[in-house]
Amino acid sequence: MDELPIPADAISAELEDLVFAGLPATRRSFLRAAGFGVGVAAVAGCSRAPVQKAIPHLTPPESIVPGRAYAIASTCAGCSAACGVLATCRDGRPVKLEGNPEHPLSRGGLCAVGQAELLSLYDSQRLDGARDREGGIGWDQADQLVVAELARIRADGGRVRLLTGTVHSPSTRAVIGRLLASLPDAAHVQYDAASTSAILDAHARSHGQRILPRYFFEQAQVVASFDADFLGTWISPVEHAAGWRQARDPEAEPPRMSTVVQFEGRLSLTGTRADRRVRIAPWETEPALARLVERLGVLAGGRAPSASAGRAETATLEEVDAVAGLLWQHRGAALVVAGAADGVAQDLVNRANVLLGAYGRTLDVERPSLQKRGDERALEQLRQELAAGAVDLLLVAGCNPVYELPDSEDLLAGLSATAMVIACSPSLDETAAAAHLVLPEPHSLESWGDAEPVAGFCTLQQPTAPPLRSARTLRATLARWMGDARGDRELLQAHWESELFARQDAIGSPAAFFAAALSRGFAELAPQPVPGAEAAAPAPAGSAFVAPADLVLVLHPQIAIPDGRHAHNPWLQELPDPVSKVAWDNCASVSPATARELGLRAGDVVRLNAGERAIELPAWVQTGQHDRVVAVALGYGRAGTDRFADVGPEWLQARATVESGGTIGENAAPLVARTAAGRVFAGAAVTVEKTGRRVELACSQDHHTLEVPAHLAPKGGEVRDPARELAFAAWQADPEHALHRGHHAPGEGELWAADHENDGPRWGLAVDLAACTGCSACVIACQAENNVPVVGKDEVRRHREMHWLRIDRYFEGAEGEERVHHQPMMCQHCDHAPCETVCPVLATVHSASGLNQQVYNRCVGTRYCANNCPYKVRRFNWFDYAHDDALENLALNPDVTVRSRGVMEKCSMCVQRIQEARSEARRRGEKVEDGAIRTACQQSCPTQAIVFGDHADPAGRMARLAASHRAYGVLDELGVAPSVRYLAGMNNDPLAPARAGHAETGGGHG
Amino acid sequence: MAEGRTTGAFVLVTLAFGSITLVATADIRLPGNHRGYAPEQPIAFSHRQHAGELKIDCQYCHYAASKSPNAGIPPTGLCMNCHAHVSAGFDAVLEEREAAEAEGRDPRRIVSPEIAKLYAALGLDDDLDPVPGAEPRPVEWIRVHDLADFVYFDHRPHMATGVACQTCHGPVQGMERIRQETALSMGWCLDCHRKSPAFRPGEPLPDLTAPLRYRHHVSTDCATCHF
Secondary structure: OOOOOOOHHHHHHHHHHHHHHOOOOOHHHHHHHHHHHHHHHHHHOOOOOOOOEEOOOOOOOOOOOOOOOEEEEEEOOOOOOOOEEEEEEEOOEEEEEEEOOOOOOOOOOOOHHHHHHHHHHOOOOOOOOOEEOOOEOOHHHHHHHHHHHHHHHHHHOOEEEEEEOOOOOHHHHHHHHHHHHOOOEEEEEEOOOOOOHHHHHHHHHHHOOOOEEEEOHHHOOEEEEEOOOOOOOOOOHHHHHHHHHHOEEOOOOOOEEOEEEEEEOOOOHHHHHOOEEEEOOHHHHHHHHHHHHHHHHHHOOOOOOOOOOOOOOHHHHHHHHHHHHHHHHOOOOEEEEEOOOOHHHHHHHHHHHHHOOOEOOOEEEEEEEOOOOOOHHHHHHHHHHHHOOOOOEEEEEOOOHHHHOOOHHHHHHHHHOOOEEEEEOOOOOHHHHOOOEEOOOOOHHHOOEEEEEEOOEEEEEOOOOOOOOOOOOHHHHHHHHOOOOOOHHHHHHHHHHHHHHHHOOOOOOHHHHHHHHHHHOEEEOOOOOOOOOOOOOOOOOOOOOOOOOOOEEEEEOOOOOOOHHHOOOHHHHHOOOOOOOEEOOOOEEEOHHHHHHHOOOOOEEEEEEEOOEEEEEEEEEOOOOOOOEEEEEOOOOOOOHHHHHHOOOOOOOOOOOOOOOOOOOOOOHHHOEEEOOEEEOEEEEOEEEEEEEEOOOEEOOOOOOOOOOHHHOOOOOOOOOOOOEEEHHHHHHOHHHHOOOOOOOOOOOOOOOOOOOOOOOOEEEEEEOOOOOOOOHHHHHHHHHOOOOOOOHHHHHOOOOOOOOEEEEEEEOOOOOOEEEEEEEOOOOOOOOHHHHHOOOOOEEEOOOOOEEEOOOOOOOOOHHHHHOOOOOOEEOOOOOOOOOOOHHHHOOOOOOOOOOOOEEOOOOOHHHHHHHHHHHHHHOOOOOOOOOOOHHHHHOOOOOEEEEEOOOOOOHHHHHHOOOOEEOOOHHHOOOOOEEEEOEEEOOOOOOOOOOOOOOOOOOO | OHHHHHHHHHHHHHHHHHHHHHHHHOOOOOOOOOOOOOOOOOOOOOHHHHHHHOOOOHHHHOOOOOOOOOOOOOOHHHHHHHHOOOOOOHHHHHHHHHHHHHHOOOOOOOOOHHHHHHHHHOOEOOOOOEOOOOOOOOOOEEOOOOOOOOOOOOHHHHHHOOOOHHHHHOOHHHOOOOOOOOOOOHHHHHHHHHHOEOOOOOOOOOOOOOOOOHHHEOOOOHHHOOO
């Protein structure tokens, strides 16, 4: 570069030079002239490049209108809860998954994992066709191998074992039953990565049936939960969250508000939303439950309390006494749940629930849950058989034992001692890599299936796209080995029309019954009688870890990655954990006091030694955690996750998300303790050693903060309280003033005079913080709907995550006593939007219906708007984010522009959905009905915390909520008149000393 | 210096006149404006004949226009609703009939070369029997009316308010080969939107005699088309 920069005011002089001086021109003037030439050429041209083709159908598919989306009712297979989904499809492929509002379990919600199942359909690393250890073989060849082996076993005898996750598909169970019956010594062993086996065993003892009750949180006025994360990851979180929400509606008449008391060692999502949270160490669970049962016994007029077990802290026992009183007061509408894998504890839970009259009210054993059927004892027995080399054929399906189970070396040795190991797995996972044959299973969105998640309730899963890979379901595979060559649909339909049809009498013909189930997505039937416990109920096993230790391990599933199956999903990897806000990693989480004691900072790599096992993980400091607990998330460290090495943009300073050959996070499964009764996830003693290394975690906790720097704060505005919470009692006593005592009234002070007219709708959102659990389903729903790119760990560390909707997390109160608030934060569509005034090119402007519009094709990327946004919700495209995986691109929503480098973007309030609803209403000549438009975040929310609507329609649901005495705008004091109104959270803790009004929010921003 | 100024003024004046002449005589358009684009199509389909002469309703073929954002290109099978029976122009059929009469034989089936392409696409021979080994493939038309990817145009509200197809697509009923008649540029859209009063379903009509103000004309919000 040998020319001098030309000052702006010298342009005319330069032009003069250009015109008069003639050649030789400088480089710049040459380019200018050349540019003019190109412009002229373009003006004169009249052909178009590239030529676009318009290829119609040959014959149009029935009921599909070109250009319109259609929905297919199906069942989510993201976990074993079997929530109902409606797959929004375009041109023969799904582009978005939504909850099915008619589904009686999930009631319209769909969690983050369920939403992200869409992306895993388009995973380019799924296996294509059967393979053996050398590589691909034909399906026929694979079948011949297995059929020959089965024939040999039938003739000569031999052991066949099926190892699966919970199989809740009635048609698959029927086929498995047929196969087992045809073999001399065959058994089906099920286990769940996150086991609830102890609950089933406890019911075998107390009720004579090995069942998992169905929990009705909607019926529970008081819930005492011992380490059961029922809003986050336990059994069926969407169903539980919907129930929990139903029991907590301050806007209902009369207001409903249940109380949840959470006893736990780590800080779970349920713990963050509990009305009262008691930190206990894992070894205290059993004595605390014993004390609870004793107290309830006394209250029920039973025997006097015996000397309580001595291992629990006195404070814990006092809490338990108080909670027992509260539970007793609400007996019949009270519920005790525990997540512990501890037989004695689960026995105590059952006794407490019997004393409280909970059976038949808040939990049901007549129509039990079939969502988890894992049997840890059977698994342990299988391991022994495998170790002894006593199994001739092992079929593994729907699980990944080599990754998920501890002592995987022993297991691998057992597998190599087995004559034939067959893995039915969609990808080449750890177990499939050790198998002789891999028969890939299709994705749930491209195959037929069914589920009976609750006895008497069956849901159907149907393909939403043609098969993208050559794969076969377990059902079809097993049927074929028995000489039944029917396809999946035929097998399924036959089972429904023969077996399931007979269990109902509402519909007269089998074909009509199946058709109705297809259209609704589910069918309600008479429950099948649950067989009594086959063997004698196992004796309860006490906790393996009863002695207090200096530090104990708590291994838990994470919200975003509940088990290793989802570790290959970039949406879920980039979803910050709602509690720690760390993405792309699992950590060894310790309390602040323990961190101080050990001299740890977040990011220090530590070595965790539990028994003979050790793993190295970055430390994380988590307030609210018990001081003796080290919490580690399971589900990380999956083989092959180094595929995300270059997930982010390529540039000079880019750092890989993961080293080549490495993994995202570390697998903590080796640290799980094994006992005769199965795996134990909490309580093992652990030591923490510093390694001296440090890593920088991708934590979004302090990104996009709404806090104001002390030196910039206006007088009186130093402390902002974006997330507010009210005590239920105070609110009931004085609903009108409970919120606004000591606060600016809403709308007080407008930044500018009203300068634009608005006589049509004024769209807005109402977000009820009393309902929000922080589960982050909305974040992924928004990502899927709005083509939000994944940026990778390094970019997240640079505060460049692209999520349009984030969940802010706030701690309030003293260390260890914190209340936690979750606050979904998206563009507030301010009426006096500060972003709009600073845009030099009018790329962000206000619409007549109150939307703050971002116009990508106008934006030049000055980023002034993001600077001026008080809510920090604007996201800048620093790069062209990767869209070179053609298969993955099929997940893009064709109704939303894929943004390019250099433009700003942000929540549009799903304007594409608004436009669709308006066009449809216009076509029918109707008005847009209240509730006809649902944003992606609203649709997915299991607790209906987000409501979209029109501020100008006072009868609409959103406007009524926005008029609640709980409603406020975040940073209302700025006078920007946000269109998003928040309803203050609600805390119903009858055991707390009465608080005056609501507490001020302080502490760290999330 | 003064001489330089005179020369400069002369150059500028020449440039100005040149530009005016150019604008007046040539079809000057901005890049991206494809007005007049009329590529050769794989089958020489005549809108003049179908829509003009035969007066087939636009929505018979572009049936999604009133119920979808996209009007849609008719599925190839739809052509066969008529062309299973009509295989050539009337003149050709008449000529053959006369020739056959003169020669005292049965008239042969006449298939025009363009309709033969349609049959070929569907994997059929001239007698509409499947050609062995031929796979039916839809006709790959060349797209004429194509908006930029960041524009989301929706036919439904336009159809519902009675905007004629010709308003945007021009006199299609007179086009032998389909041609982009209008600019389809944002300014062109806005021209119409600014001039058209807003009808809101269920609400009284606005005062059409009053000058249109922002809130009384059809939406010109960016997010109406860009999202």
